[in-house]
Amino acid sequence: VLMSISWIRCFAHLVLLCCACANTWTIPVENWYTTVRGSDTSLALFGKQAEATLPWGIDYALKELSEDTENIEVELEFYDSEFRSATALELLINFFEDGRTISVGNPLSGVLATTGQAAAVYGIAQMSATSTSAAISNKSLYPYTLRTYAPTPFHAGALASTILSYYDQEGLGWEKIALLCTTESYGISMANSFIAAIENTELELLAYQQFIIGASDVTVEMREIKNSGARVIVTFAIQGYADILREADEIGLLDGHHAFFVGPNLASDAGIYTFDNGTIDTETVRRLRGTIGTLAFLPRAGPVYDILEQQWTALDPIEVSGAGPGTAPGLSPMLIYDMAIALGLGIVEAEKQGFTPDAPPSAQQWIDIIQPLAYEGVSGPVEYDENGDRAMPIALVNFNSHQLLWFDVARWTNDDGTQFFEETPVIWNDNTTNVPDLDIRPPxxxxxxxxxxxxxxxxxxxxxxxxxxxxxxxxxxxxxxxxxxxxxxxxxxxxxxxxxxxxxxxxxxxxxxxxxxxxxx
Incomplete structure (x- = not known):
């Protein structure tokens, strides 16, 4: 236990060959096991999934993609940020005091937006598999950050392009937009990117509302949206979407004449409709039906994916929720695996350049080592651009209330725009594939x-x-x-x-x- 903060700490050892001369690289992982809001604490599915997946990716990098790695041992130290920037900052300071020059995990955009600037001062490189905030692309503020996920402008562009496609096909109503976001970094970054994406288009922003993370009462915000006359409701948040849907249902917005879109942090999040005891919230499932969101486009094929799938389905679902027989690895485990591959390859290259665990690379040297890497990951080809970001195709996904899964219904790229898949049409809130008529006028x-x-x-x-x-x-x-x-x-x-x-x-x-x-x- 570090200082007086209650952190979850566990160790994952990757020992490829036990020998007396092995170099042990100790890597701290800022993970997300719990969300702490005041006196309330809730469990996050992310933590255990990351804890299982990170060692696999490093192991793959060392065994399958590298040679002469028998003397390399990696020890991962997992810490809980509790979804709080203050906690994560204390962790970062402790990493610095322990002589660490790199940390991985850093899953939350809002937290990373704070710790990333501090890391520039303390000289610690940070790797993230799931952070998307556009602000972190600013290398003058975040010089030591690498991300294995596409930043917010890609997701915002995909949503804007898709809504425009429906407007072109279906006509009036689809241009009337309401935007709802949380007040932290991720929500504001996504909202700003979306506003930029719809600028100089036929889409019209009629309402823009914000709410605080943890606020269960969004009555005022949702009624403002209803009064605006908007027909397309876009939400960028990390939590609280069940409360938004409940209020939307109560005031008549789930009427078949409104369309709901969400960003990547809500799409595929089983926590939206799962109670803390693991049971399913059937009312939220019903309300969530028809929602369209964005995620990275994942081919779910290839030798690397096959390896992860085999490992994932062999897990005990009691120990790692969402894993086990009959399941498939979700987006977060896939991106974490790819981040771990980059870390493993980076450690191998660091040793080739003469660095050791006792004399590790500086933060800038870690960036210089890892950023040029190019490899085939679980989620497809991985390369980092000059900002430490990864350009990826974006999948438009649609929630299926019967299977409790988000299915790919379209693919977006900056060059080709949105291309819908005929074999997987969108299932809307009325449980049909009929595109909602949003051009509703007074009788x-x-x-x-x-x-x-x-x-x-x-x-x-x-x-x-x-x-x-x-x-x-x-x-x-x-x-x-x-x-x-x-x-x-x-x-x-x-x-x-x-x-x-x-x-x-x-x-x-x-x-x-x-x-x-x-x-x-």
Whole structure:
């Protein structure tokens, strides 16, 4: 236990060949086992999954991708950041005091946005498998950060492109956007990237609301969104989406005439609909149906993936939730595995350059060693750009409430835009593949000349109202009915359901006129 903070600490040893002259590299891992908010603590599925996956990736790098590694031993020290920047900062300072120049894990954008700047001062390189914040791409502020996941502009661009595709196909309604995000780094970064992505497009931002992480009452924010008239609701958050969906349901937004989109931290997160005791929240599952999100596009094929899948399905699901027989590794374990490969290859290269555990590379030297690496990972080819980021294709995923899985329904790249998959159509909230009609207008009454009766257009758009200034009109505004002016050629607007019946008046007038003519002859 370090200082007075309660951290989960465990050790994962990778011993490839036990010998007296083995070099033991001790690598600290900032992990996420729990979320602490005030006096409340909840478990996160991420921690145990990362704890299982990281050693496998390093082992693969040393055994399968490198030679002469029998004297290399890696010891991983896992610590819980508790989803708190203050805790993570204390961890970072302890790493520095222990002489560490690199740490891995760092899964949370909001936390990394804080520790990443401190790491530049303390001289510690940081590797992250899941952080996405665009701010971390700023190398003047985050010079020692490497990420194995695509940053927020890719995900925001994919969402904007997909919504625009629906607007082009389906028409009005799809351009009316509401944006909801958390007030921490990840939410704001994603929101800013999305706003930039829809700039100079047909999409219109009608509402922009923010809420604090841990706030269960989002009544005000959701009612503002409803009042804005937005039909597409985009949410960027790390937690709390079940509360958002519940409020949306209560105020009538889950009505088949709204579409819901989320960012990568919510897509594929089983915690949205899983209670702390592991049981399924069926109401949230129902509400979540039809949601579209973004994730890295994962081919789920190839020799590296096959190795991870075999290891993943052999795990005990009681020990590692979401793993075990009949399951498949999710996005986070795949990205963690790829980050671990980079770490393993980096350690091998460090030894080739003469570094040792007692005289390790500096933070900048770690970046210089790892950033040029290019290798085939579980999630596809891995390369880092000049900012330490990874460019990846983005998958548009859709939640299936029957299988409790997110299925790929489209693929986005910056060059090709959104390309939908015919074999996996989107299943919307009404449990059909019918794209929602978002062009909802106020209903109105009208008079049908041909049918000679008052009618109502519930959709507000199916009937075209004609102005009675031509000789052949049919559907006219209800105000023209019984207004003492003839607008329909058949006189129906003044002859049916009116106090004065113009047809009878004309007949009587005709009879009187005829009698007068006869009398005067």
């Amino acid at each position: 109105f009454d009208y008079w049908s000349c041909s049918d000679k009766k008052e009618k109502r257009d519930e959709t507000g758009k199916r009937v075209f109202i004609e102005t009675p200034d031509g000789s052949r009109v049919d559907d006219i505004d209800i105000d023209y009915h019984c207004d003492h002016f003839i607008d329909c050629a058949n006189l129906s607007d003044e002859s049916y359901d009116c106090v004065s019946n113009y047809t009878i008046i004309f007949i009587v007038f005709g009879i009187i006129t005829s009698l007068l003519i006869l009398i005067t002859c």
